[in-house]
Amino acid sequence: MTVSRDDVLRVAALARLRFEEEDLERLAADMNAILGLVDQLDRVDTAAAAPMASVLPLVNAFREDEPAATLDPDDWLRAAPWREGPFPGVPRFVEE
Amino acid sequence: MSSLGSIDRLAAGMAAGEFTAVELAREALDRIATLDGRLNSFVTLTPERALAQAEAVDNARTRGETLGPLAGIPMALKDNLCTRGILTTCSSRALKNHVPPYDATAWCRLEAAGAVLLGKTNLDEFAMGSSTENSAFFPTGNPWDPGRVPGGSSGGSAAAVASGEVVYALGSDTGGSIRQPAALTGVVGLKPTYGRVSRYGLVAFASSLDQVGPLARTVADCARVLQVIAGHDPLDSTSLPAAVPDYVPSLTGDVRGLKIGVPTEYFGMGVDPEVASLVRAGIEVLAGLGAEVAECSLPTTAHALAAYYVLAPAEASSNLARYDGVSYGHRATGGRDLEELYTRSRQEGLGAEVKRRIMLGTYVLSRGYYDAYYLKAQRVRALVSADFEQALGRFDLLASPTSPEVAFARGERAGDLLRMYMADACTIPVNLAGLPAISVPCGFSRGLPVGLQLIGRQLAEATLLRAAHAYEAATPQWRRVPPLAAGQERGWET
Numbered sequence: 001m002t003v004s005r006d007d008v009l010r011v012a013a014l015a016r017l018r019f020e021e022e023d024l025e026r027l028a029a030d031m032n033a034i035l036g037l038v039d040q041l042d043r044v045d046t047a048a049a050a051p052m053a054s055v056l057p058l059v060n061a062f063r064e065d066e067p068a069a070t071l072d073p074d075d076w077l078r079a080a081p082w083r084e085g086p087f088p089g090v091p092r093f094v095e096e
Numbered sequence: 097m098s099s100l101g102s103i104d105r106l107a108a109g110m111a112a113g114e115f116t117a118v119e120l121a122r123e124a125l126d127r128i129a130t131l132d133g134r135l136n137s138f139v140t141l142t143p144e145r146a147l148a149q150a151e152a153v154d155n156a157r158t159r160g161e162t163l164g165p166l167a168g169i170p171m172a173l174k175d176n177l178c179t180r181g182i183l184t185t186c187s188s189r190a191l192k193n194h195v196p197p198y199d200a201t202a203w204c205r206l207e208a209a210g211a212v213l214l215g216k217t218n219l220d221e222f223a224m225g226s227s228t229e230n231s232a233f234f235p236t237g238n239p240w241d242p243g244r245v246p247g248g249s250s251g252g253s254a255a256a257v258a259s260g261e262v263v264y265a266l267g268s269d270t271g272g273s274i275r276q277p278a279a280l281t282g283v284v285g286l287k288p289t290y291g292r293v294s295r296y297g298l299v300a301f302a303s304s305l306d307q308v309g310p311l312a313r314t315v316a317d318c319a320r321v322l323q324v325i326a327g328h329d330p331l332d333s334t335s336l337p338a339a340v341p342d343y344v345p346s347l348t349g350d351v352r353g354l355k356i357g358v359p360t361e362y363f364g365m366g367v368d369p370e371v372a373s374l375v376r377a378g379i380e381v382l383a384g385l386g387a388e389v390a391e392c393s394l395p396t397t398a399h400a401l402a403a404y405y406v407l408a409p410a411e412a413s414s415n416l417a418r419y420d421g422v423s424y425g426h427r428a429t430g431g432r433d434l435e436e437l438y439t440r441s442r443q444e445g446l447g448a449e450v451k452r453r454i455m456l457g458t459y460v461l462s463r464g465y466y467d468a469y470y471l472k473a474q475r476v477r478a479l480v481s482a483d484f485e486q487a488l489g490r491f492d493l494l495a496s497p498t499s500p501e502v503a504f505a506r507g508e509r510a511g512d513l514l515r516m517y518m519a520d521a522c523t524i525p526v527n528l529a530g531l532p533a534i535s536v537p538c539g540f541s542r543g544l545p546v547g548l549q550l551i552g553r554q555l556a557e558a559t560l561l562r563a564a565h566a567y568e569a570a571t572p573q574w575r576r577v578p579p580l581a582a583g584q585e586r587g588w589e590t
Binding site: 027030041081090091093 | 194196198290291330396401405417422423431433437438440452458462471472473474477478479482530
């Protein structure tokens, strides 16, 4: 499988990224170089191996649902570009 | 007095009234002022806060209060660990001005133990890299030769510890980011078992692989720091509930009867012959101390790097989706719609390597490629893990090089992605299996430090630390001062 310039544009749209026109070929080449390394996985016999997402057993870690102090909205909103009341503000994109 | 001493010596000095925590903090800040222009270990310095913390320790001592185990000891945090009220940038333009509203658990525990934070250290942006050259701000120099890289991604932490700017620092390790820079700068770096240390407040890169751990100049110092940061955290559901043993008493110096396996594959994989022979000589030292050494094989290891470059980018592409410019971080101006606000904020905020990995991760997770790449890599991960399980059934520890090569020159690998990625060939398999591993200095090649990696069973940090400590005690000749810090050796001894 080879990543083309069009593939780069398609994946960039999925990832909400944008690249300059002159960088597209280079990025496709980089991705192909890395996928070239990855292609060796085809030579590994994995018929007997289940996919491993984590080294930990995949069981839910439940806890009691007890009320406790949490982050103050005023605190975390200080990290926002700006705030509007109890929310992070964003520019208006729709007409009223 | 010297900020270069070990934790126990400095703690004893303060307890005996030889010097105060404030004096220690001032000395460390002076060293940073002298050295950091050449090293650039730090992204942010916190001198006022450090002096206030140190003064609080001194006052508590005067009042006769019981002090924490790390009280008054100057340290630093990798800048991907959240600190309430202090910039946490991940060395990214996306978080250049980000001040988190909460603390990482590992830092909370250190602070409660009396730690004095001098600042936040440089890293490859979002911990993606092996040289700290991917920082959006500036590269960090290696104290052994500032024209060379300190390794990465915890390069700022490693350089700060190696040069004596701080006594210890925390790093994070997703594919070798604690151990490889520790090896390249001649310090000790420990990646604990996945889940041993809470990841709460560690900015996520690849969540199934990330782990927080210490870098220090001695094994005992690593043990003392691990003691404080290890343990279950209700805020991280992947942190392990297992009890934390006392690590310092395990530093007995005795490795008689310890079974050490030497996986032959780890001496291929582009390992420099001089590095290989120093590591083999190090293993011989352990054998001379009574360890039982034998060769072994981890056949799937050769494919671990390939599996990692599917799994880590896949997880990263998901984790970094949050940097959209809405709730926090860099926001672009002037977009026509929300979609463009996201895209332009990400375009401007994220660097080339981060974008490359997001692209790769998005690609391998996209329709038509998920089975061929992502599921296949997960299956290979299971085989890598099974290899370790089998070998560690026969052996207590495995020994290998930490990094295939010594520190390379800045810019040398910039145009060669795969060669850069190879820097983690010996460390990445350990992350896939979630095991603990430590890097200890084992000699010098062309004047640059080399690291010996020891890999242990799940939660067997005590055994790792015992072997590393015995090795360190038997090889005092590898405890050297970088030329840049020369003339300030006083107190460097343990």
